[in-house]
Amino acid sequence: MALARVVSFDGVSADRIAEMQRDMQTEEQPEGLNATEMIMLHDPDSERSLVILFFDNEDDYRQGDAVLSAMPASDTPGRRSGVAKYQVAHRMTT
Secondary structure (H helix, E strand, O other), X not given: OOEEEEEEEEOOOHHHHHHHHHHXXXXXXXXXXXXXXEEEEEEOOOOEEXXXXXXXXXXXXXXXXXXXXXXXXXXXXOEEEEEEEEEOOXXXXX
């Protein structure tokens, strides 16, 4: 079953989101991350963000979690305020 790592951040400015968008368009994901998809949500009024990363299985999740937990704070959108692990019960795109 697929898994999702959901991380919340505070203090995320619109400028920081724009910077991250530029960086993500030109860079590969970090070595060992193995995420199949990433979604970044941003509320500019409250300067909060949610990042959802999808993984195919528990091993990929565990490895990706270790890679992300070891990242310097300067590589994240803002101050990390929470991390949660979810099973992906249903996924649909149109």
